[in-house]
Amino acid sequence: MSNSLLAAAIVLQAVLVLPHYPYYLTYYNPLMGGGPAAARMLNVGWGEGLDQAARWLNTLPGAEKSSVVAWYSTTFEPFFRGNAIYKIDEEKISRSSKPGLAADYVVLYVNQVQRELPSAGALQFFRSTTPVYTVTLHGINYAWIYPSVKMQHVIAGEARLVGQAELLAMTSRMRPASR
Numbered sequence: 332m333s334n335s336l337l338a339a340a341i342v343l344q345a346v347l348v349l350p351h352y353p354y355y356l357t358y359y360n361p362l363m364g365g366g367p368a369a370a371r372m373l374n375v376g377w378g379e380g381l382d383q384a385a386r387w388l389n390t391l392p393g394a395e396k397s398s399v400v401a402w403y404s405t406t407f408e409p410f411f412r413g414n415a416i417y418k419i420d421e422e423k424i425s426r427s428s429k430p431g432l433a434a435d436y437v438v439l440y441v442n443q444v445q446r447e448l449p450s451a452g453a454l455q456f457f458r459s460t461t462p463v464y465t466v467t468l469h470g471i472n473y474a475w476i477y478p479s480v481k482m483q484h485v486i487a488g489e490a491r492l493v494g495q496a497e498l499l500a501m502t503s504r505m506r507p508a509s510r
Contacts, residue, residue, distance in 0.1 A: 347361070350469075351469060354379040354380065354468055354469075356377050356379055357379055357468045357469045357471065357473075358469075359375075365469070365470060366468075366469045366470045366471040367470045367471060369471075370441065370445075370471045374442055374445050374446065375441055375442065375445070375471060376440055376441040376442035376445075376473055377403075377442075378403040378406035378407075378440075379468060379473055380466035380468050380473035380474050381401060381402075381403055381406045381407040381410070381438070381440065381466075381473075381474060382406070382407075382410045383466045383474070384401065384407065384438050384464070384466050384474045384476055385399075385401075385407050385408075385410035385411035386410060387464045387466075387476065388411060388413070388436060388438075388464075388476065389410075389411065389412050389413075394411075394412050394413050395412050395413055396413065396414075397413040397414070397435040397436065398413060398414040398415075398416050398433065398434045398435050398436075398481075399411060399413060399414070399415055399416065399434055399435060399436045399437070399438060400415075400416045400417075400431045400433075400434040400436075400437050400438065400479070401415060401437075401438035401440070402438065402439065402440035402442070402443040402448075403440060403442075404416075404417040407438065413435075416433060416434050431453065431457070431479055432479065432480055433479075433481065434479045434481065435478070435479060435481050436463075436476055436477065436478055436479055437457055437476070437477050437479045438474055438475070438476050438477075439454065439457060439458070439462075439474065439475045439477065440473065440474050441471065441472065441473045441474070444458075444475075457477045457479075458475075458477075460477060460478075462475035462476055462477050463476050463477065463478060464476040
């Protein structure tokens with residue numbers, strides 16, 4: 332009796348978990364609402380689906396010459412053929428929106444969005460438009476790809492008018508000197 336009960340438990344576990352291959356961390360107890368309920372109640376995401384985001388970006392014309400900022404860059408970068416930006420000077424994507432302003436695309440990740448990193452304002456800026464691609468795994472949107480503004484000059488350090496504004500980046504157009 333105990334051997335058949337053990338075998339049934341193993342089969343049940345396999346039936347529930349194997350459909351999540353290769354992203355086993357996308358499994359959440361279906362009796363508690365599964366992945367969508369988990370995403371509403373706790374932080375999810377350890378880099379699952381970033382390989383799919385990179386593969387989609389690789390299909391775009393000129394992917395090798397494009398630059399992309401992605402949360403969990405060490406998970407994203409091995410799959411992307413272009414330039415994966417992690418930081419500009421000492422401004423890392425985990426704490427500043429500046430790297431995202433210098434890229435062609437920004438990949439926002441579920442865990443990042445749940446924690447509002449690098450800031451609620453930066454997320455609002457990108458999420459105010461429709462993503463060009465969304466990676467969904469087992470009912471959870473894990474990654475969103477947004478076009479970025481590709482600024483020529485990202486300001487290092489802080490350039491603030493306290494309580495009013497912050498200069499993050501700019502594009503300059505050089506005009507020939509008049510004679």
